[in-house]
Amino acid sequence: MKSKKNANYFKIIFTQKQINLIHALRMKKLYSLLLLTFIGLLSSYGQTVDDTFVQPIAYKAAKITQIKELPDGKILLGGDIAFYGNSPVNNLIILNADYTLDNSFLFTNPNNLKIKKVELQSNGNIIVLANVDNPWGSAGEQSTIFQLNSNGEVITSITSLIDVSSITIQADDKILVSLGHWAVDSGNLYRYNNDLTLDNSFNNNITFDKKVSDVKVFGNSIYVSGMFSVVDGITRNSIIKLNNEGSIDSSFDVGVGANGRDFSLTIQDDGKLLVGGNFLKMVDNTPTYNMARLNPDGSFDTSFSCQYYNYANSVVGIKDSFLYIDTVVNDGVSANNYLVRLNSDGSLDEGFNKIKLNEFGFDNFVLNFIDNKILYNNSEYTGNRYGLSTSDLNGNNIDSPNLKPNRAGSFETGGYFNGKLIVKGDFIKINDVETFGIGMLDETGTVDESFVFKNYLGDIRQFQIIDNSTIFVSTKDLFLKLDNQGNIAKNFNYKADSQLLRIEQFKVLESGKILITDQWGLFLLNENGIQESVYTINSNPDYWVTGISFAMQDGKILCNSILNSFTGSYTPKLIRFNLDTSIDTSFNLGQGPNEGIAKIVVLNSGEIIAAGWFTAFNGISIPNQIVKLSANGAMDLQFNENLSTYQIGYGQSHDYKKIEEIDSVLYITEGDSRVTAINLDGTLVNNFAMPVTIDQINDLVASEEPADNSGASKKSKSQSDSNTNSDTKYMYAFGTVKNPSNGVSSVITKVNLGKKSGNLGLDPIIVEKSISNVQIFPVPVQEKMSLSFSNAVAPTKVAVYSSNGKELYSAKIQSADNIDVDMSRFTSGVYFIKVFSYSGVTTKKIIKK
Secondary structure (H helix, E strand, C coil): CCCHHHHHHHHHHCCHHHHHHHHHHHHCCCHHHHHHHHHHHHHCCCEEECCCCCCCCEEEECEEEEEEECCCCCEEEEEECCEECCEECCCEEEECCCCCECCCCCCCCCCCCEEEEEEECCCCCEEEEEECCCCCCCCCCEEEEEEECCCCCEEEEEEEEECEEEEEECCCCCEEEEEECCCCCCEEEEEECCCCCECCCCCCCCCECCCEEEEEEECCEEEEEECCCEECCEECCCEEEECCCCCECCCCCCCCCCCCCCCCEEECCCCCEEECCCCCEEECCEEECCCEEECCCCCECCCCCCCCCCCCCCCCEEECCEEEEEEEEECCCCEEEEEEEECCCCCECCCCCCEECCCCCCCCCCEEEECCEEEECCCCCCCCCCCCEEECCCCCEECCCCCCEEEECEEEEEEEECCEEEEEEECCEECCEECCCEEEEECCCCECCCCCCCCCCCCCCEEEEEECCEEEEECCCCEEEECCCCCEEEEECHHHHCCCCCCCEEEEECCCCEEEECCCCEEEECCCCCEEEEECCCCCCCEEEEEEEEEEECCEEEEEEEEEECCCCEEEEEEEECCCCCECCCCCCCCCECCCEEEEEECCCCCEEEEECCCEECCEECCCCEEEECCCCCECHHHHHHHCCCCCCCCCCCCCCEEEEECCEEEEECCCCCEEEEECCCCECCCCCCCCCCCEEEEEEECCCCCCCCCECCCCCHHHHHHHCCCEEEEEEEEECCCCCCCCCEEEEEEEEEECCCCCCCCCCCECCCCCCEEEECCCECCEEEEEECCCCCEEEEEEEECCCCEEEEEECCCCCCEEEECCCCCCEEEEEEEEECCEEEEEEEEEC
């Protein structure tokens, strides 16, 4: 190490200050101390997955798109259904009359296709329209049409079709298939024989200039609806009537129709056509988009007048001359989705007890009438927590605890307090603990059963942990204070007591007062939720304010917003308020950003991180779209200079999901699998590598309490004290895994970030860039334990160990597919599962019930 060559070697790794230290140490012959220090510095940032954290599993209500009564009285359900109760299923199931699962029906569905439409043939065969999961509704959706026998076995299928919108069956068991997408300037209609061969007696070459949305039959007539305006070169809008061989029936014409919009189509027993929302009706030259009824020739039925409309992908139910639809009802305080009943003339039937549906209850609403009951979906508000409910024909709920169709839910965000991880997401239960949208885990991933949010009151938007006994949550319409068991301690009537239209963000302060925004205004409420103050962000009448967000900084309010001009331009604005609503003039950004700010993070030091869509700040180029400001708004130029030497994430345009400060390091994610770690001076933490277990990251949560400089409610010191005694720091990463074999896509990973700064350990350097990511289902384990792997590994052996380390069971693994272990022989308790592979051993802790 005395040569010049070796000195240059260290110069590559260390800063000049560190080189000077090296030379001093050389003179004192303390090479060994230098080496130990170097190893300690690296190991202090070792990142591994903590396998003692038991992966919880979130479940949400199944998406039901089809409800059919079979000739024998059983019920066929289709949609996105991964489980019925705890039993894995494949999106298409049959229930017995008592709502138990009919295990004699088994649809294998190897590609996990989602069920879109189901029709029954007269011989008992089932025609199924299924498609790949397409959450964004993009064009080019791969569709498959199956013909099944009554046991669910595939007889034949069609796999060559794209963007199939609907199917229907004629009296002779022939199948009509409509195709198209709103973004594509064409549509099609085909007819197949009862064995799914193409019917050449039909005009399969009929052309449409836009999407064909639906097809219905009435007698020998075929009604085709969609967004089209030209059919086979002839002007025909929205709905056409075809003869049985596919020629256009010229006697039917709806005129202007829906003017290119989508709508639902339902045929009554008398041949009249009900059309849902977006159908343009002209009455006294006034357009209306409510539900309308057409006569068999396409003219408007003037005996029908309706104030309501349903949605294009929703079902209209008809029974005993009544119409059952999902629609929006505004009660003067809020507008929500309801199932209502209409009389035959379109007026509201006041004798029906309208049923409140989910926040997004209009999406694929479906119902059917079975055994003089209404079976309907999207109903967690007032019906079954699993979203499939029953009522009598007058809308009175009928308890149906056996109806339990569900699928994988998701964990979206979290918060850590006093050894507990609060999780928010789209779920109705975690493992086997039923709780709506919010739950509590301990540091090992075990669900705390003492905290349960019992009722669905809307999707939870935000929560704030106050102390060991209080959590505040907001939904679309509600602002709630919960106790430590999830019970509602207070329901704030904020819409009556303030100018708020909704809740976009809130913060409960130490005083108990509540800072809150609906994105258009910023308000201060007292501890009872009554408005006290309004913060004036803009006084110029030529502008209006949107996009308000805020962060607390040492008892003051950093307020971020967009000023919109009536000329179409906009200006980003970041100001600081005192709590008394006055503007703090000591805060000065200067020229500020050239585009909007999306995130504000106040550091433990009181300094500010601002990130957004801007590429310049105070006229200085900002390639990573993130800046650091002093407590009073001055730009940290050295931070920017250091940050400009490397790229955060993968692309040039950034959309930061989370910026989390842990032990003087900023962890930054844009929502993909990558997390960038930077020091507070903007330099890169070069030896940080996020273990590759998550494909998309939603949130990062530190397992420690940050320094409280916000003016928010003080938190218990117990966790801070425990962190002081621990040498290791952790972070929880919330996200999703693509195409896991057991269908569980949402995960929480506990990441060991290594030693805290200041603790120079002598551990070996460990940076795991890949891990086997063994998934275990169900959680807790009951009779059978299933194992799967989201990354490419070659497992060779699996073993079960007791909590004291004794091996209880082992077996060789021949294939990584469908690995099951019979756990019924073991008593309840904690066990460790070891999976051996050529790349090493992975250990998982499980709980057996």
